[in-house]
Amino acid sequence: MRATYIYGAGDIRVEDAPDPRILRPTDAIVRVTRACICGSDLHPYHSMPASDQGATIGHEFIGVIEETGADVATLKVGDFVIAPFAWSDGTCPFCREGLQTSCEHGGFWNMPRLQVGGAQAEAVRVPLADGTLVKVPGPVSPDLYPSLLSLSDVYGTGWHAAVRAGITDGSTVTVIGDGAVGLLAVLSASQLGAEQIILMGRHQSRTDLGRKFGATDVVAERGEEGIERVRELTGGYGTRAVLEAVGHMPAYEQALGVVRPGGVISRVGVPQYESAPVGFGSLFGKNVTLTGGPAPVRAYIEHLLPAVLDGTVNPGEVFDRTVDLEHTPDGYRAMDERSALKVMVTP
Amino acid sequence: MRATYIYGAGDIRVEDAPDPRILRPTDAIVRVTRACICGSDLHPYHSMPASDQGATIGHEFIGVIEETGADVATLKVGDFVIAPFAWSDGTCPFCREGLQTSCEHGGFWNMPRLQVGGAQAEAVRVPLADGTLVKVPGPVSPDLYPSLLSLSDVYGTGWHAAVRAGITDGSTVTVIGDGAVGLLAVLSASQLGAEQIILMGRHQSRTDLGRKFGATDVVAERGEEGIERVRELTGGYGTRAVLEAVGHMPAYEQALGVVRPGGVISRVGVPQYESAPVGFGSLFGKNVTLTGGPAPVRAYIEHLLPAVLDGTVNPGEVFDRTVDLEHTPDGYRAMDERSALKVMVTP
Numbered sequence: 001m002r003a004t005y006i007y008g009a010g011d012i013r014v015e016d017a018p019d020p021r022i023l024r025p026t027d028a029i030v031r032v033t034r035a036c037i038c039g040s041d042l043h044p045y046h047s048m049p050a051s052d053q054g055a056t057i058g059h060e061f062i063g064v065i066e067e068t069g070a071d072v073a074t075l076k077v078g079d080f081v082i083a084p085f086a087w088s089d090g091t092c093p094f095c096r097e098g099l100q101t102s103c104e105h106g107g108f109w110n111m112p113r114l115q116v117g118g119a120q121a122e123a124v125r126v127p128l129a130d131g132t133l134v135k136v137p138g139p140v141s142p143d144l145y146p147s148l149l150s151l152s153d154v155y156g157t158g159w160h161a162a163v164r165a166g167i168t169d170g171s172t173v174t175v176i177g178d179g180a181v182g183l184l185a186v187l188s189a190s191q192l193g194a195e196q197i198i199l200m201g202r203h204q205s206r207t208d209l210g211r212k213f214g215a216t217d218v219v220a221e222r223g224e225e226g227i228e229r230v231r232e233l234t235g236g237y238g239t240r241a242v243l244e245a246v247g248h249m250p251a252y253e254q255a256l257g258v259v260r261p262g263g264v265i266s267r268v269g270v271p272q273y274e275s276a277p278v279g280f281g282s283l284f285g286k287n288v289t290l291t292g293g294p295a296p297v298r299a300y301i302e303h304l305l306p307a308v309l310d311g312t313v314n315p316g317e318v319f320d321r322t323v324d325l326e327h328t329p330d331g332y333r334a335m336d337e338r339s340a341l342k343v344m345v346t347p
Numbered sequence: 348m349r350a351t352y353i354y355g356a357g358d359i360r361v362e363d364a365p366d367p368r369i370l371r372p373t374d375a376i377v378r379v380t381r382a383c384i385c386g387s388d389l390h391p392y393h394s395m396p397a398s399d400q401g402a403t404i405g406h407e408f409i410g411v412i413e414e415t416g417a418d419v420a421t422l423k424v425g426d427f428v429i430a431p432f433a434w435s436d437g438t439c440p441f442c443r444e445g446l447q448t449s450c451e452h453g454g455f456w457n458m459p460r461l462q463v464g465g466a467q468a469e470a471v472r473v474p475l476a477d478g479t480l481v482k483v484p485g486p487v488s489p490d491l492y493p494s495l496l497s498l499s500d501v502y503g504t505g506w507h508a509a510v511r512a513g514i515t516d517g518s519t520v521t522v523i524g525d526g527a528v529g530l531l532a533v534l535s536a537s538q539l540g541a542e543q544i545i546l547m548g549r550h551q552s553r554t555d556l557g558r559k560f561g562a563t564d565v566v567a568e569r570g571e572e573g574i575e576r577v578r579e580l581t582g583g584y585g586t587r588a589v590l591e592a593v594g595h596m597p598a599y600e601q602a603l604g605v606v607r608p609g610g611v612i613s614r615v616g617v618p619q620y621e622s623a624p625v626g627f628g629s630l631f632g633k634n635v636t637l638t639g640g641p642a643p644v645r646a647y648i649e650h651l652l653p654a655v656l657d658g659t660v661n662p663g664e665v666f667d668r669t670v671d672l673e674h675t676p677d678g679y680r681a682m683d684e685r686s687a688l689k690v691m692v693t694p
Contacts, residue, residue, distance in 0.1 A: 093584070094608060099634060102608035164636075237440070261441060261449035267631065274626035278637065279618040287446060287640030289511075293631045 002347070003121035004328045005054030006044055012329040013054065020117060020125035025071035028129035030063040030081060034145045035119045035345040036319065037331050038085075038153060039179045040247075040270050045332055058120030058345075059085040059109040060152040062145065065133075066123065074130045080140045081133040082305075083119070083126060084298040085109065085153045090131025098299035103131075120328055122347045134301045136309075146316025146344060147308045150184065154342070155304060155315040156297025157268045158184030158245065162192050163300075164291045165241035165266035169193035172239040174230055174258045175215070178206040180318040180342040181268060182245035183213055187315060189243065190214025191307075198230055198239060200254065206341055209317060223250070227257035238263065244292070245269050249276065256282050267292035319344045349694070350468035351675045352401030353391055359676040360401065367464060367472035372418035375476035377410040377428060381492045382466045382692040383666065384678050385432075385500060386526045387594075387617050392679055405467030405692075406432040406456040407499040409483075409492065413470065421477045427487045428480040429652075430466070430473060431645040432456065432500045437478025445646035450478075467675050469694045481648045483656075493663025493691060494655045497531065501689070502651060502662040503644025504615045505531030505592065509539050510647075511638045512588035512613035516540035519586040521577055521605045522562070525553040527665040527689040528615060529592035530560055534662060536590065537561025538654075545577055545586060547601065553688055556664060570597070574604035585610065591639070592616050596623065603629050614639035666691045 003017035020029055035058050044057070065079045075081065088095050088103035095103050105128065110118045117124055126132055136148060147155075158181050167173060171194040175185045178201025189197050190213060199215035200222070201207045207218040219229045231238060238260040244251050247269030255265045256277065265288060277283070283290055307313045321340040323331040324347075331343035350364035367376055382405050391404070412426045422428065435442050435450035442450050453475065457465045464471055473479055483495060494502075505528050514520060518541040522532045525548025536544050537560060546562035547569070548554045554565045566576045578585060585607040591598050594616030602612045603624065612635060624630070630637055654660045668687040670678040671694075678690035 097609065099609040102633060164634075262444065262446040271626040271631050274624050274628060275622045276625045277621050278623045278625060279621035281621060283637070284614065284618050284640045286449060287511075287638075287643075289636060289638040290625065290630070291634075291636040291638075293634030296634075 001122035002325055004057055004118060004325070006048060006057045007054045008048050008050030009046055011050065012045070012332050014326050014328055015054070017121065020123050022067055022069045023115060023125065024127065025069040026128050026130065027069040028065050028072055028075060028126045028133065029067040029123055030061070030083065030126050031066045031123050032061045032063040032119065032121060032347045034149045035061040035121070035347065036149055037120070037335055037343045037345065039181065041332070042336055043270070043272065045336060055112070056110050056118030056121070058118040060149060061119035061124060062149050062152065068129065072129045075133060075135060080136045080138055082136060082148055082151050082301055083124070083133055084156070084301065086294065086298065087127050087132040088298055089128045095131060098296055100296040100298040101294040120325070120345055122325065132298065134298070136305070144308065146319045147314055149344065150315040150318060151297065151301050151304060151308065153297060154180040154318060155184045156300045157181050157295040159188040159300050159304060160295030160297070161185045161243040161245060161266045161268040161292060162188035165243060165264045167192040167194050167241055170195045171241055172196040172234060173241040173243060174198045174200060174239045175243045175245065176200045176251050176254050177245035177269060178203055178210060179245060183210050183318055184315050185243040185245050185268070186210045186215050187213035187313060191313070196239065198233055200226055200230070203338065222254070226254060230258040240264065241266065243268070247272050249273050252276050259286070259288050261286040261288070264289045264291060268295055318342045322346060348469035349672055351404055351465060351672070353395060353404045354401045355395050355397030356393055358397065359392070359679050361673050361675055362401070364468065367470050369414060369416045370462060370472065371474065372416040373475050373477065374416040375412050375419055375422060375473045375480065376414040376470055377408070377430065377473050378413045378470050379408045379410040379466065379468060379694045381496050382408040382468070382694065383496055384467070384682055384690045384692065386528065388679070389683060390617070390619065392683060402459070403457050403465030403468070405465040407496060408466035408471060409496050409499065415476065419476045422480060422482060427483045427485050429483060429495055429498050429648055430471070430480055431503070431648065433641065433645065434474050434479040435645055436475045442478065445643055447643040447645040448641040467672070467692055469672065479645065481645070483652070491655065493666045494661055496691065497662040497665060498644065498648050498651060498655065500644060501527040501665060502531045503647045504528050504642040506535040506647050506651060507642030507644070508532045508590040508592060508613045508615040508639060509535035512590060512611045514539040514541050514588055517542045518588055519543040519581060520588045520590060521545045521547060521586045522590045522592065523547045523598050523601050524592035524616060525550055525557060526592060530557050530665055531662050532590040532592050532615070533557045533562050534560035534660060538660070543586065545580055547573055547577070550685065569601070573601060577605040587611065588613065590615070594619050596620050599623050606633070606635050608633040608635070611636040611638060615642055665689045669693055
């Protein structure tokens, strides 16, 4: 098959790769219908040291079951499935409580030692298929592919940010970041009943989509100026919930500036830092809660799916470009230059 | 009157001081019945640069109203009151939602510019008396003084840790620190229904009191060894809630080590650091929530008072020494040397 590899910063190649095959009786092989490029794929795209050894990449896909291992009980060849960005057994204590990203036997795509490949490819070996994959009742219209694909990561991740922040009817919320996750955090906050949703972002085409998803205000300014604008919009207090969908330190600092005393900062942007201010002058003195982490999207797919299937919501609108697999490198360039918000890949 | 001043590390003096007087119509003057020394008073006792100018100290007291300003409506001369460690108006948006430590017009004791003195003294000017003070229905038996005094800070602070951590029936909890706040965090977790309460502390007289308050296990080991012990006691997972009642970095690191994925670290020890690990390798990857802050004890006093008055709980057991006001410096020494857990001061 053909699959995408990263050889270092800026160096994405599509190459011949071995066809994935069943290695364990709990595996399934999924033929990829659509994959996509994630904002977090841009981190290695910016910083990975050059290497002779390519690494597979991509962790979001929908597809059709092509083969199942002997122990796979709930899925069969031909099923249309959504794959969350983490695989999980569905039975361990963490899975049972909806924290599949901490599954005792699970993992993430692109783990070469376990022979788990990447999603920007023609096919993928899925370990623990019964626990991992969610079947979509058929027939599935191609019109729904973008929104179904968003359930593999960005929609569930935005939802996780909103749920962890405790958003409910009447909440006030600031969303930091106008990438796909930020915009879907806006949609999620709106679905959960938030009254005021302030989207901080500078790209008008994106913030326009944010308004469509439910943002009541847009703040284009950043840093101290942006913080001042949010305070003006909230009677001087800031918002109770802040959904941080970027992962860089300036976004964290922005969150500290716009959160109301007693409020919650919910992070889903993968932190590109390890240490951050949490002491009396930042979190502690204001009794601010810091929460979030890798979204257990597997826990949310069944809940979010019906409104996607019946067209109530259209999270797939975050995709504004499509490339075929051979042109995946162009997709990375477009997202890196910010000429595309999120790029879908058609194998 | 006589009042306690700190002139630098290790230098506590009891001196003549001007009698406090009504400066605003919302003030009250409270004659101190009992005050005490807080673990957090030891921070300046360890590190304050020497100065010719003494600073008042102490922030926990119970006493009797001696005089009220013209606008004080709910309190009268002779009332027995508990003073929380922060003063607050009781009417601003933060007070109304129970976050009096963020009161828009409030503050803390020992703010010389506002002529608000310290509690280790014969009398104190209390600003915003109606919002700040809680009247205890009389007559008040001296036997109750220690437990009533604990409501001015340490009991409410332990309670805040437990409430913010979401402790409920069946919770598993680790409490880090066997000081007065840690022990009362144990009592609070027990009152809220926690099933397993692991107390990490090394002083047997203290951990024995912790067992009396409800600790099911005691771990004397620290660092990696202590973390291993907690994991052994919890099927390898750690506890869902960790109440951190110390404030130093090793206690934070301990908390990271013993918290279950998806769990909560609730801090009430005043952090002696500003930055700390919060990234993928610490909080984020495990979806751990970090919460806590200065306890709005004013919000909890009425709730906690009945069980104190009827003797159901006896949080005052944390006091194991009493000194008169002139011997306050001895009280500091005893707490610093750890020969006393918590020292009560009788003016």
